[in-house]
Amino acid sequence: MTNMQAQLLSPAPAADSAHRDAAGAAFDLRSLVAADGAALEDFYDGFHPQRAAQSLPPSGRIRIARWLQAILPTGVHLLAWRGGTLIGHALVVPTTRVGVGEYAVFLHQSERGKGIGAELTRAAVASARKAGFIQLWLTVEPANRAAVRTYERVGFRFRPATRLSSEAEMTLDLAA
Numbered sequence: 001m002t003n004m005q006a007q008l009l010s011p012a013p014a015a016d017s018a019h020r021d022a023a024g025a026a027f028d029l030r031s032l033v034a035a036d037g038a039a040l041e042d043f044y045d046g047f048h049p050q051r052a053a054q055s056l057p058p059s060g061r062i063r064i065a066r067w068l069q070a071i072l073p074t075g076v077h078l079l080a081w082r083g084g085t086l087i088g089h090a091l092v093v094p095t096t097r098v099g100v101g102e103y104a105v106f107l108h109q110s111e112r113g114k115g116i117g118a119e120l121t122r123a124a125v126a127s128a129r130k131a132g133f134i135q136l137w138l139t140v141e142p143a144n145r146a147a148v149r150t151y152e153r154v155g156f157r158f159r160p161a162t163r164l165s166s167e168a169e170m171t172l173d174l175a176a
Contacts, residue, residue: 021114029123032077040068043086048109076127080116087111090120092128099134118150129174139167
């Protein structure tokens with residue numbers, strides 16, 4: 001079993017109540033556990049806008065379930081909770097390049113713009129480094145300035161040849 005696979009199978013750490021959004025409201029970040037599957041399906045079934053980035057998340061419960069079955073067994077998966085409600089999911093999944101993970105973050109529409117995505121991103125980067133990834137890769141629409149600013153603050157940089165495309169690529173070296 002690789003360290004990346006073990007990350008998912010390890011017990012969830014205690015919730016860290018120290019996380020606060022921009023308005024000072026508490027939220028918790030923790031690793032995914034097997035019991036979170038139904039909450040993730042519900043989260044993505046109610047997610048808006050559907051199919052916003054690279055056709056993700058998929059629409060419809062059957063497609064969502066298939067997608068989650070494909071991505072959850074490996075990589076790093078962090079969840080953001082407010083009370084008992086799932087409000088965000090950050091993931092790093094292995095690519096075909098050794099040590100390189102693809103990063104994505106999804107936040108409930110009512111929770112965007114509150115700094116939760118930035119906290120999820122920082123936590124996912126730290127977890128990916130601990131899990132043995134050496135680089136993270138993502139795609140983003142350059143017009144999504146809030147996401148681009150968040151990624152740049154964490155250390156992601158544009159791949160120059162892609163900056164002007166509709167889906168620009170950004171990378172972050174974790175060895176540094």
